[in-house]
Amino acid sequence: xxxxxxxxxxxxxxxxxxxxxxxxxxxxxxxxxxxxxxxxxxxxxxxxxxxxxxxxxxxxxxxxxxxxxxxxxxxxxxxxxxxxxxxxxxxxxxxxxxxxxxxxxxxxxxxxxxxxxxxxxxxxxxxxxxxxxxxxxxxxxxxxxxxxxxxxxxxxxxxxxxxxxxxxxxxxxxxxxxxxxxxxxxxxxxxxxxxxxxxxxxxxxxxxxxxxxxxxxxxxxxxxxxxxxxxxxxxxxxxxxxxxxxxx
Amino acid sequence: xxxxxxxxxxxxxxxxxxxxxxxxxxxxxxxxxxxxxxxxxxxxxxxxxxxxxxxxxxxxxxxxxxxxxxxxxxxxxxxxxxxxxxxxxxxxxxxxxxxxxxxxxxxxxxxxxxxxxxxxxxxxxxxxxxxxxxxxxxxxxxxxxxxxxxxxxxxxxxxxxxxxxxxxxxxxxxxxxxxxxxxxxxxxxxxxxxxxxxxxxxxxxxxxxxxxxxxxxxxxxxxxxxxxxxxxxxxxxxxxxxxxxxxxxxxxxxxxxxxxxxxxxxxx
Numbered sequence: 001x002x003x004x005x006x007x008x009x010x011x012x013x014x015x016x017x018x019x020x021x022x023x024x025x026x027x028x029x030x031x032x033x034x035x036x037x038x039x040x041x042x043x044x045x046x047x048x049x050x051x052x053x054x055x056x057x058x059x060x061x062x063x064x065x066x067x068x069x070x071x072x073x074x075x076x077x078x079x080x081x082x083x084x085x086x087x088x089x090x091x092x093x094x095x096x097x098x099x100x101x102x103x104x105x106x107x108x109x110x111x112x113x114x115x116x117x118x119x120x121x122x123x124x125x126x127x128x129x130x131x132x133x134x135x136x137x138x139x140x141x142x143x144x145x146x147x148x149x150x151x152x153x154x155x156x157x158x159x160x161x162x163x164x165x166x167x168x169x170x171x172x173x174x175x176x177x178x179x180x181x182x183x184x185x186x187x188x189x190x191x192x193x194x195x196x197x198x199x200x201x202x203x204x205x206x207x208x209x210x211x212x213x214x215x216x217x218x219x220x221x222x223x224x225x226x227x228x229x230x231x232x233x234x235x236x237x238x239x240x241x242x243x244x245x246x247x248x
Numbered sequence: 249x250x251x252x253x254x255x256x257x258x259x260x261x262x263x264x265x266x267x268x269x270x271x272x273x274x275x276x277x278x279x280x281x282x283x284x285x286x287x288x289x290x291x292x293x294x295x296x297x298x299x300x301x302x303x304x305x306x307x308x309x310x311x312x313x314x315x316x317x318x319x320x321x322x323x324x325x326x327x328x329x330x331x332x333x334x335x336x337x338x339x340x341x342x343x344x345x346x347x348x349x350x351x352x353x354x355x356x357x358x359x360x361x362x363x364x365x366x367x368x369x370x371x372x373x374x375x376x377x378x379x380x381x382x383x384x385x386x387x388x389x390x391x392x393x394x395x396x397x398x399x400x401x402x403x404x405x406x407x408x409x410x411x412x413x414x415x416x417x418x419x420x421x422x423x424x425x426x427x428x429x430x431x432x433x434x435x436x437x438x439x440x441x442x443x444x445x446x447x448x449x450x451x452x453x454x455x456x457x458x459x460x461x462x463x464x465x466x467x468x469x470x471x472x473x474x475x476x477x478x479x480x481x482x483x484x485x486x487x488x489x490x491x492x493x494x495x496x497x498x499x500x501x502x503x504x505x506x507x508x509x510x511x512x513x514x515x516x
Contacts, residue, residue: 006352014340083336087397090300090330091353092322247303 019069060180073152329398
């Protein structure tokens with residue numbers, strides 16, 4: 001336990017000491033929140049769809065966690081490139097424990113970021129539908145953080161250079177976010193887009209968040225929870241498998 | 249000076265069909281200072297990686313203080329400390345935090361841990377900088393801290409992989425003086441690699457030279473010189489390994505660095 005705590009603490013310490021990392025991962029969601037929340041919100045209301053901010057905030061929280069999780073993967077890559085991982089891997093601690101401690105640290109960071117975005121959106125006028133339901137929303141946030149941090153860790157274990165990581169970032173993260181239900185309702189979009197978005201696990205994470213925070217859902221909460229759980233199992237398996245295969 | 253602490257028997261490591269280490273056997277006695285020399289790409293790093301459990305041998309037996317590195321990996325890991333060729337500190341943690349994390353990973357109880365960290369940091373003259381972030385440390389300071397860290401769990405064997413690379417003469421002398429002391433006073437076994445042959449000649453009690461994955465000579469400096477009819481270790485070394493330069497490439501890899509070649513092969 002002490003070992004996992006120490007590895008967790010390492011990640012959290014690094015996070016709290018680097019303000020650029022904080023701004024780096026919060027900047028983009030904040031920008032979207034402002035530009036879309038205020039900019040498109042007015043049109044959205046005119047179109048008779050209601051409060052766009054209430055619709056958007058769960059999506060932006062998901063984006064924050066997605067970015068933060070992948071960003072955190074960079075730390076594993078950094079450890080790999082700059083030698084610290086060698087130090088970790090020759091200690092008498094199993095790889096699973098190393099991954100677990102570090103990934104829990106990464107998830108904690110994502111959760112804090114998600115909560116920060118939630119607080120900021122409150123300042124912008126967002127109100128949760130029911131305060132009691134913020135608790136299950138927090139649970140979704142935690143599960144989402146664990147999944148997406150695992151995804152980041154798995155990817156980072158596979159690639160060996162920062163350019164490669166950047167490429168994956170562009171090829172995977174951007175579509176995962178834009179081709180999900182984070183920004184627009186899936187009711188009226190063209191069929192191909194709706195199909196793609198329905199295959200994207202991020203859509204279900206956003207949808208579950210939306211269910212608890214804004215009382216709307218597209219897929220239904222049961223389906224959301226099933227997909228989220230499967231995604232978590234798959235991403236953790238992926239991370240463990242890839243991390244075990246790292247060769248120094 | 250009689251107990252064997254590192255034992256390698258017909259050790260082989262293959263990457264695909266490339267044989268990096270080809271049936272090498274050697275023994276290191278407890279308390280010995282052992283130098284492992286060879287040109288770039290000869291199999292030195294691969295051997296060290298197998299010794300330190302970072303790579304699995306393809307075949308052969310490898311024992312550290314009586315523990316087989318493949319079947320009793322964690323016990324084997326507790327027996328050695330290592331200073332890597334490349335820096336391996338967490339830049340964004342302080343010197344003390346780096347030491348402390350290492351101590352936790354080796355399950356050293358808190359009280360003992362703090363006491364030893366203080367002793368070791370004083371020894372390498374970094375105690376007054378213990379709360380400074382590593383980012384601001386010079387190369388020499390980092391190396392000293394890495395040595396202190398490698399000793400924290402009181403290993404029986406200390407691996408030093410090109411430890412003096414890029415260090416100034418003062419730090420280098422200080423480091424070797426300290427290494428000698430460890431070996432004399434604590435009976436610690438030292439296994440090191442270097443490209444500075446004067447260092448090996450000065451410090452090592454036993455030397456093994458590896459080339460093309462095979463150990464081509466072993467013994468004391470005197471024995472090696474006698475065998476090759478030369479005056480210094482450097483001359484002996486050059487006579488044994490030839491005067492041409494190598495890099496980690498060969499004709500079969502189209503002249504590519506070995507790691508790159510392997511990666512390309514995997515991609516194909």
